[in-house]
Amino acid sequence: MRRDSHSARTAWLVIAGLLAFMLVLAGCGSDDDGDSGSGSEALQKLGKGEGEVDLISWAGYVEPEWSKPFEQKTGCKVNGKVAGTSDEMVQLMRSGEYDGVSASGNASARLVDGGDVDPVNVDLVPNYKTIFSDLKDQPYNTFDGQPYGIPHGRGANLLMWNGDDVKPSPASWDVMLDPKLAAKYKGRISVYDDPIYIADAAVYLKAHQPELGIESPYELNEEQFDAAVDLLKEQRPNVGEYWSEAAKQISAFANGDVNLGTTWQYQYFALQEEGEPVAASPASQGFLPKEGATGWSDTWMISSEAKHPNCMYMWMDWIVEPKVNAEVAEYFGEAPAQSLACDQTADKNFCEKYHAENPAFWERVYYWETPLADCGNGEEDCKDYNEWVQAWTTIKG
Amino acid sequence: MAAEAVVRRGSAGRRLAGLFQGRPRLQVGTLLAGPVGWLVIGYLGSLAVLLITAFWSVDALSGEVVQGFSLDNFETLVQEPVYRDVVGRTVGVAAAVTITDALLAFPIAFYMAKVASRRTTAILVVAILLPLWSSYLVKVLAWRTMLSNEGIVNWALEPFGLHGPGYGIVAVWLVMSYLWLPYMILPIYAGLERIPNSLISASEDLGAHPFTTFRRVILPLSFPAVVAGSIFTFSLTLGDYITPRLVSNDQFIGNVIFNNITNNQPFAAALAVVPIVVMIAYLLVARKLGAFEHV
Numbered sequence: 001m002r003r004d005s006h007s008a009r010t011a012w013l014v015i016a017g018l019l020a021f022m023l024v025l026a027g028c029g030s031d032d033d034g035d036s037g038s039g040s041e042a043l044q045k046l047g048k049g050e051g052e053v054d055l056i057s058w059a060g061y062v063e064p065e066w067s068k069p070f071e072q073k074t075g076c077k078v079n080g081k082v083a084g085t086s087d088e089m090v091q092l093m094r095s096g097e098y099d100g101v102s103a104s105g106n107a108s109a110r111l112v113d114g115g116d117v118d119p120v121n122v123d124l125v126p127n128y129k130t131i132f133s134d135l136k137d138q139p140y141n142t143f144d145g146q147p148y149g150i151p152h153g154r155g156a157n158l159l160m161w162n163g164d165d166v167k168p169s170p171a172s173w174d175v176m177l178d179p180k181l182a183a184k185y186k187g188r189i190s191v192y193d194d195p196i197y198i199a200d201a202a203v204y205l206k207a208h209q210p211e212l213g214i215e216s217p218y219e220l221n222e223e224q225f226d227a228a229v230d231l232l233k234e235q236r237p238n239v240g241e242y243w244s245e246a247a248k249q250i251s252a253f254a255n256g257d258v259n260l261g262t263t264w265q266y267q268y269f270a271l272q273e274e275g276e277p278v279a280a281s282p283a284s285q286g287f288l289p290k291e292g293a294t295g296w297s298d299t300w301m302i303s304s305e306a307k308h309p310n311c312m313y314m315w316m317d318w319i320v321e322p323k324v325n326a327e328v329a330e331y332f333g334e335a336p337a338q339s340l341a342c343d344q345t346a347d348k349n350f351c352e353k354y355h356a357e358n359p360a361f362w363e364r365v366y367y368w369e370t371p372l373a374d375c376g377n378g379e380e381d382c383k384d385y386n387e388w389v390q391a392w393t394t395i396k397g
Numbered sequence: 398m399a400a401e402a403v404v405r406r407g408s409a410g411r412r413l414a415g416l417f418q419g420r421p422r423l424q425v426g427t428l429l430a431g432p433v434g435w436l437v438i439g440y441l442g443s444l445a446v447l448l449i450t451a452f453w454s455v456d457a458l459s460g461e462v463v464q465g466f467s468l469d470n471f472e473t474l475v476q477e478p479v480y481r482d483v484v485g486r487t488v489g490v491a492a493a494v495t496i497t498d499a500l501l502a503f504p505i506a507f508y509m510a511k512v513a514s515r516r517t518t519a520i521l522v523v524a525i526l527l528p529l530w531s532s533y534l535v536k537v538l539a540w541r542t543m544l545s546n547e548g549i550v551n552w553a554l555e556p557f558g559l560h561g562p563g564y565g566i567v568a569v570w571l572v573m574s575y576l577w578l579p580y581m582i583l584p585i586y587a588g589l590e591r592i593p594n595s596l597i598s599a600s601e602d603l604g605a606h607p608f609t610t611f612r613r614v615i616l617p618l619s620f621p622a623v624v625a626g627s628i629f630t631f632s633l634t635l636g637d638y639i640t641p642r643l644v645s646n647d648q649f650i651g652n653v654i655f656n657n658i659t660n661n662q663p664f665a666a667a668l669a670v671v672p673i674v675v676m677i678a679y680l681l682v683a684r685k686l687g688a689f690e691h692v
Binding site: 088094195248251257385389390393394396397 | 455473477479480482483541542545546547548563564643646647648653656657658659660661
């Protein structure tokens with residue numbers, strides 16, 4: 001049954017109409033430059049709660065243990081959504097459907113640049129005053145002298161292994177990144193599935209190949225970047241699984257699919273609770289392999305399109321309330337942001353263990369940042385995040 | 398007098414009805430305005446926006462989308478070997494899944510359409526539709542557990558000294574074949590059902606071997622239905638990115654789009670053009686094979 005000439009003509013008309021429609025759209029497109037970058041004002045006065053608040057967070061940041069009491073106290077119902085990567089957080093925030101996010105340093109700058117978040121009026125957050133001073137005014141939470149969020153807590157990414165299979169206990173990232181040593185665990189290595197993992201390779205190279213001259217693992221010129229990417233390409237055949245959802249890594253460790261990898265405290269605790277024989281760099285090593293580690297310092301930020309700004313401010317104050325921040329920090333396994341939280345922890349030595357009050361410790365932790373072309377030392381030839389994303393695709397093949 | 402009153406009372410409705418009377422084009426046009434408008438603006442329109450975006454680029458410094466015509470995205474796509482690998486892998490698995498499903502589905506559909514009693518057929522239709530009631534994600538995660546190192550697949554194979562496929566491309570093929578099988582069975586079943594039994598009897602009466610009957614009568618008549626089913630299995634596999642993420646480390650087209658969607662939407666859009674082109678080519682071939690003749 002051939003189509004007759006009439007319907008062929010109709011088809012052409014539809015296509016012509018679509019083309020015209022596309023041209024009109026393209027024309028319209030160039031007029032509207034979007035509302036990005038138009039930094040709006042921070043909230044001046046706290047009003048009544050709006051009855052709910054929509055949050056994006058890392059796994060383990062919004063849990064019933066402290067969100068239920070918040071709901072009872074403020075009447076703001078908490079709708080939490082967990083994101084696995086900073087890219088997901090940026091993506092979700094750009095939808096304009098959420099009031100706030102627990103952003104790491106590799107998301108915060110992008111959110112501010114994109115006009116997705118508003119400055120925070122810290123006067124409306126009474127608990128802000130007693131937050132550790134080395135967490136205030138940092139390049140990842142303060143822009144043009146204006147605070148854009150409330151610090152939540154900080155920590156380092158962990159090297160975790162299955163104590164039954166990995167012996168002796170590794171004290172260095174070389175067990176994952178040195179091709180010779182990693183080959184021993186071929187197909188059993190678990191790696192974070194995010195372009196930012198390239199920085200982990202850079203931390204390793206900084207210690208093992210000083211001739212590359214790496215200073216910050218997020219400011220890499222072509223030579224340094226290529227070295228890190230090549231290292232990860234060599235690692236690729238040894239990788240058992242790339243993970244970006246915490247639950248996926250937990251199941252892989254529990255089912256014996258992997259036995260060595262990078263992780264967060266959240267998965268480490270969850271696996272311990274399930275009775276799995278996992279281990280991580282001990283406290284005696286300061287929780288860090290000898291090269292140091294990448295890490296995060298997270299900030300609660302408020303969306304520029306927040307539908308429940310009052311509830312969001314109440315949440316930002318609640319999460320750094322000494323007792324709550326202590327609970328959050330102990331639940332996740334990170335250093336609290338609130339200095340008064342150290343008196344409230346169930347484990348009295350918690351803050352000491354996690355070096356909450358020890359700024360020297362954090363010098364070996366490289367908080368996630370958004371890689372920019374600007375190297376921070378006057379040079380402009382560093383690889384920007386877009387190139388990191390492209391390289392990550394090439395590494396995974 | 399009474400009739401006039403009735404006319405007056407319903408005058409607005411009457412006038413409207415009068416407007417449509419004797420104007421069939423207007424009738425059809427009004428009826429279709431909603432759905433066609435939705436199709437053109439909501440569906441084809443967004444596709445058009447996607448295609449335009451593919452020619453834009455991202456400013457390296459500010460990370461903002463720059464509107465303007467450039468072929469850079471497509472150049473990267475063609476020149477970087479990694480994207481060729483990803484496209485090849487995706488199309489390869491889509492083809493493998495389609496062939497697997499066709500081979501599995503045909504006997505089941507044939508049994509349902511020509512052999513089984515009405516009652517058995519009804520039970521089988523329900524059995525085939527039942528898995529579609531549960532969430533896609535639940536099914537993939539179930540496979541993830543089954544294929545894991547300490548999962549049921551390895552446990553069942555162990556006594557024979559064998560080891561399951563583990564996570565990887567084979568796992569993706571297996572899971573996708575499982576997921577999309579109903580979409581292949583149902584069109585083939587419908588196609589076979591339409592072949593009159595008398596044709597099969599005639600072939601037998603004329604002395605054809607059952608195999609000849611299958612090859613010369615049933616297969617040619619049902620082939621368009623197989624192609625129609627293959628459009629589902631092929632396109633569904635082509636667009637999936639969650640299964641590869643959960644049961645393998647391999648990147649499919651969808652995964653690479655996902656990686657780029659936050660930072661480089663124009664490049665993600667250019668990548669999205671690839672499955673569209675592949676699908677258009679596939680549909681053209683399907684048309685040649687007569688998949689749309691009986692629609």
